[in-house]
Amino acid sequence: MRDNVTAAPVVDRLALAMRASHVLVAIFVVAGLVFATVGVAMKDTFFLRLATEALIFAGLALSVDILLGYSGLLSLGQALYFGLGAYVAAVVLKEIPSFWVAMGAALVASLVVSILAGLIANRVRGVYFALVTFGLAQVAAKAVYNTRALGASDGMIGVPIVPIDLGVATVMSNSPAGFFLFTLAFIVVLYAISAYLLDTPFGRVLLAIRANERRVPSLGYSTRNARLAAYVLAAVVAALSGALYPMLRGFVSPELLFFTTSGNAVITVVTGGVGTLAGALYGSVILTVLKSVIGSMTEHHLIVIGLLFMVTVIFLPKGLMGFIRPSIERLIGGGSR
C-alpha cells in the first residue's frame, strides 16, 4: 500500500460523499415509486397527498441544508421564501391558471427578494445571521397576516386545479398519484441541481467558508459574493417548492411564513443529517409521517417531535443520513479507508 503513494490516485472524500448521497436519493426514489404503486392499487388519496406534502417540505429542508450544511449559515427564516413561492403561485394561479407562469413568477420573486434580503442578512455572521433571517421572515409574515388583499389571517382559498403540461404528458394537480410523482421528480431535480452546484469549485468555496471563513479571502475568493450566491440558491429552492403547495392544497395561509415552518425545516435537516442533502428528503418524510401518525393519537404530538429531536441530536449528532452515509461511501468507494 505504502510503496506506490506517488502513483495512488487521491480519493476525493467530498465527491465520494456526494455520490453516496446520490445513492441514498436513488433509494428514496425507488421507495417513492413503490409507495405510489401501492397507493394507486389501494385507491388511496389521503396518504398520497400527505406524502406529496412531505416532498414539498423536503424542498424547504433542502434549502436549509444548502445554507447550514454547505455554507455554515443557520437560517431561521427560510419560510420567508417558501411562503413567498406559495403566495406568488396562489395569486398568479387565481388570475392565470398556468403552472409554468406560476413557477416563473415564484422564481423571479424569490430572486429579487433574496438578493435584497441577502445583502442585508449577509452583513452579519453566526447568531446574528440567524436572528436577521428570523426577523426578515417575521416582518413578511406579519405583513401578509395584515394584508386584506392576500386574505390576511385567513389566507387565500380557491386556488384552481391546474394542468401541468410536461410536453410528453399532462398531470393534473388534483390527481393524487400523478401529482405525487410529479412532485417527487421535481424535488429530485432540485436536489440534483443543488448537488451539482455544491460539487463544483464554487461549492468548495462554500465549504471553505463553513470551515474557516477568515482564511478564504486570502485565497482570492470573495466570501460576500459566495455567501450571497448560496443564499439566493437556497431561496430559489425554497420558493419553487413552496409554489407547489397551493396546487396540492388549494389554499395558502400565513402559517406557511411563520417561524414554525422555518423551525420545522431546521429540525428536519438536523434529524435527516446536516450537509448530506439526502437527509432533507428522508427527514421530511419521517417528520411528516410522525406528525400525522402521532397527531392522530394525541394533540400533544409536538412533545413527541421535540423529544425525538433531542434524542437524535444526542445519539445521532450527524443525523440519520450522516449515520448511514459512511457505510454507503465504503460500499461504493472501492475499499478506500
Place this chain on the structure above:
Amino acid sequence: MTAVLEVHDLSVAFGGIRAVDGVSFAAERNAITTIIGPNGAGKSTLFNLVSGLIPPDGGRVVLDGVDRTGEPPHLMQRAGLGRSFQITNLFFELTVFENLRLAAQRLENPMRFLLPVGRSDCALTRVDELIARFSLAEKTSELAGALSHGEQRRLEIAVALAAQPSVLLLDEPTQGMSHADTADTSKLIRGLAKDVTILLIEHDIGVVMDISDRIVVMHQGKKLAEGAPSTVRNDPAVKAAYFGHA
C-alpha cells in the same frame, strides 16, 4: 533588480497607538526580504496592511507597478499576492488535498467554476506539484487538523503558494518548529525564491541571516534600519533595539 512590491510611507494607528508608522521599503524580484524586530514592532500589522486585511490610514502599496492601496484581501490575492499566517490558518476539517485544491482552483478558468471539481485539470496538476515539492504525498488524505505542527506549517506555505503568486508573504513560517524542521523549511524557502519574490517575517536570527537577501528592521512601528544582512548585523541602532545592547 526590479521591485515587485513597493511600500511607501505606510501607516496605521489603533486608538492612538501608531502600530505602523511611515514605513517604506521595496521587495526586489526573486529575492528574500525579511522583516525583523522585537515583539510588538508592527511586523504582522505591516503584513495585514500589505495584504489588504487592514486598510491603511496613509501611504501606498504598489504591486507589480500598480497602486493597490486599500484593496480587499481577495483582490490583493488576485493581483498576485499570496500569504501565510503566523498562527496556522488552514481548513482543519478538510484534507491536505482539499486544502491545496481549494487554493489552487483559483488558477482555473473562471468558466470552469461551475463545472464539477473533478474537471479542474489546472488545479489538480498544480496540487500534484505542490504535494511533491512539500513532501506531503503520504498525507494527502489526512485532515489538515490531524497533521503535526511542522507539517501544518509546511502546508500553510504550500497553500499560500498554490495560486502562483508573484509575491509571497510568509509570517513566521518556522514558528514552533523543531530544529531539524526549521533547517529544512529555511532551505525550502530559499529554493522557492527562484520563482517568487518573498517577504518574510522571522524570529530565528540564524535563519534570517542565512537566507535573507535584504533585511528591514522595525521597532515600535517605525523602520529602524534596512540593508544586507551583514550591514544590519553591525548597525548600532539595531543592536540597541533588537538585541537589547549596543
